[in-house]
Amino acid sequence: MSSINFYEETVQSIKHAGKTLSDILYVTIQDGKYYKPENFLKAIKEITYDNGYGGQVIHEDLQIVFKDGSYLYRDEYDGSEWWNYSPVQPLNVTLEDFTETEKLFESYYVHNQGFFTVKL
Secondary structure, rough: OOOEEHHHHHHHHHHOOOOOOHHHHEEEOOOOOOHHHHHHHHHHHOOEEOOOOOOEOOOOEEEEEEEOEEEEEEEOOOOOEEEEOOOOOOEEEEEOOOOOOOHHHHHHHHHOOOOOOOOO
C-alpha cells in the first residue's frame, strides 16, 4: 500500500513539468466543463489515496491545462496511477467558459468528490 497526498503529488508533477501553479489555465474532466485552478487545488488539499496497484481512484479523464497549451493528464497501469505531461493542448478554451460551470463545480464536484472514480 502506497498512500500519497493528491495535492502534493499534483504540485510535484507541475514542478516536474517545469511549470508553476500560476501557469495553470484551467482544469477539466473532459466532460466539456472547465474549472478554475484555485477551486480544484483547494478541493484536493486534504485528499490522500493509495496510488499503488489495485483499483484506480482518481478520475482517469482529469487534466490540468497550462497557459502555453501543454497539459498534465492522469495515467494508470493495473490500478497504479500518476500524472503524465504532454506538450500538446487538448482543447481551446477561454476564461469566459468558466462562468456557467462554476456553480456546477461548487455544488457537485467539490461536495460529491466528482474528481474521483470511487468514493474515498
